[in-house]
Amino acid sequence: MAKRSPSAAEYHRRQQAQAKEAARQQRAAENAAKATQRAERENYLASRGREADNKTHEVQQRVLSLQSLLEVGLRRSARVDLVSLKKAPENPPFAPGAVGVPAQRPSWEMFAPSRPGMIKSVLEGRTRQEQRELAAKRQYEAAQRSWEQSEHVRLEQLAALRREHLGLLATKQQAADAHNRTIDELASGVRSRRKDAVEKYLQTVLRRMPLPAAFTRRSEVIYSPHAEQVVVKLQLPSRDVVPVVKGYSYIQSKDEIRPAPRPAKEVAELYRATIAQVALLVTRDLFDADQMLREVGFNGHVDTVDPATGQSVYPCLISLTVDRDRFSSLNLRQVNPEDCLRHLNALVSQHPYELKGITPILDFERSKYAFVEGMDAVAMLDSRPDLMQLSAGEFEHLVRQVFEAMGMQGWTTTPSKDDGVDGVVFNPTPFVGGLTIVQAKRYKDVVGVNHIRELAGAMEEKKAGHGVLVTTSWFTAGGWQKAREHGRIELVDGPRLVHLIKEHLGKDVLIGIKRPKTASTGPS
Template sequence: MNTDLASDFADIDGLLAWTLGIDDYVDLESLKISKVQHPPFMPGGLAVPTPKVAEPNYPPEPVYQAPTTPSGLSAMFGGKKRHQQAIEATQAAFENAHRDWERIRDDLRAGCIKKVALREKLEAKRAAGLTAAENKYKQECEKREAEASAHNAKVAKLINDLAFDVESAIQEYVGIVLSNSVYPEVFPVEHDYAFNLASRELVLTVSVPEPSAVPSVKGYRYVKTKDEIASTALPVREKKERYANAAWQVAVRSLHEVFEADRAGKIHSIALTVNVNTVDPATGRPITVPLVVVAADRETFNSFDLSKVVPQATLQHLGAAMSKSPFDLVPADTGRGIRVRGQ
């Protein structure tokens, strides 16, 4: 718990330092899709042919074997008559056996024909399903390719428009830059912006969390006598200082990220407001409280060594209107123009 708490404090205290080690410039060419990744075709059971029907296992066909012809004494005394009777009996038995064999053969053959017909039906269904799956996969691949081409065309247009100072392209690039600005979960921010080509000024609003986002616990300890985890409250002064410093850092960081990302110098100045959305305790209605309002020109700001600055002092140097107590949601005094302050 204390480790997580320390990590949250470090994240809030290092909002500006975190971005200084990162080049905020976005190479738009890198946003193009050079190769579309397609998932492998997975037909499953459709890829397995229906097993062929095995040939019937026919019983051996009966063979007629004539009785042995009597000879010598056996042919005498009625032997020929008995032999003829044996022939007739053997012939009858053979014919019966052969009829039985033919019936069995025909039944097996008919069964085989039915199985073959069923197999052909199943195989045709499988083949049709496989073809449909292949066509669907092909269409999905073609769709991905088309989407990639459309995406690349859009990026190419953005690059071209940016080169020719198209206002909407410059604003879109700013949006890409700000979307890459990652803040810690404990202190998320939201950006709103608009660029005016005539003045070359970006109007940027950054909304920060309410003061309750700052942890109010200094640390945790185990109380053995009560078998429980107890917390130590963070001093109010420390909470106020941390929240105010976070607001100052967000302001300086936001100016830095935009100016650093704008290598081509499209943006000459930034009019920045850092505010917090909250609820007015007097009315219960949502309100927006400005904590920092500042204007900075590119040349002046880029002359600063941000690795050594104190954010509050930097904003004061720029003539910013600053809340006297951000933690208490005291709004910045914007009665006198911030550009006048900076002169």
């Protein structure tokens, strides 16, 4: 029976149904696409919100780390176990690689010809079989010789590698031994209170302070064995360690993460509190790490640029000096760092965030000089009035006492570490005072221009404002001229020194040298 064709009406209904299904599927696809877009939008907005929250959390953690500097530092001992700094030598295993594996030695079985069957043996005969065995034997012997030669070379290479490895182990052992000897010497020097050893040990202590990674760790240490005093010049963290934003929020309408600024007053207060904690923690760590110290001086500086000159400057923001008894009476876990510094009579910049400097309690530059105990050289003059009979050291102390009698503060430096400086005087008078380097020359011959140049070089190195060259003899005309050209060097020859001793110490002295009549006397 033939299949009936659909009527026009049925055909029309089918087309309508197909069109409706296609429209439905399109709407479903569009709705699905819109749902996907909404989900992606919601995920994007959520991710931006989380990004703002994460940035806010990061800022909060930075602030928390600044607020808890002292608290965290007090949780551990600052003492450095020098023995723990010793090193065991690295002993890498001997690994010769392929050279350490011998090749398989040839065996006769690898070359021996197979035995022929009975029929083949009859057909070929004995001679043919012997020829095959002889050829195999030659191949075997050649393989043996080749193996022995290659094995000989391998063993030589292996021995060379072993010697190289033993040499490496010896080198590493020597390096470890040298390092450990240095540690032993350092520990011995700390026990015997040797200046350089104690300074190196305390530098190690400061480097190990638990400070944030963004903090600078530049410091200088001067230790006085006689006074058991240490003076530290430490670089404080810069202002940018304090976040200038309080948090972040996501502005959906503009699709941006906007910072919320931290009030300027809060930023300044947080910076002040931060450097106060650093000062207390440094002081605590030094006392804790070295039980022999009796006094700690701390000067905290910061790197900046003077806006008036554009030059780099290093102003001091905090200066503190305290002895062990007073500091040990503090309960640092309970103090307010800024109040504690006031209690210790520390000097703190009124505006540290603006990097307004102060004059330190202890001048670190003056502390750099290695000073010795003063000697009363004047008392010797009654029985020994000729200055040439004094030793070089006694003469230096006499010169110091002359300056002290003139109202200055004087020190005599250690002979082995004077760096071209015999003494230092400091005039505390404001504006016109300052640090002056003194060189004392108990000479019987003329002092020339080279000595003036040497003093000028020492002044430059020590950043001293003035220099004085005192001698029992006399200066060349060129020396007087060089001092005048420099402008900040004063020369004191024998006759003038005698006059100063008479005027300020009340002693009549003489200088037992033959002074030429033509000797230059300099300015009147």
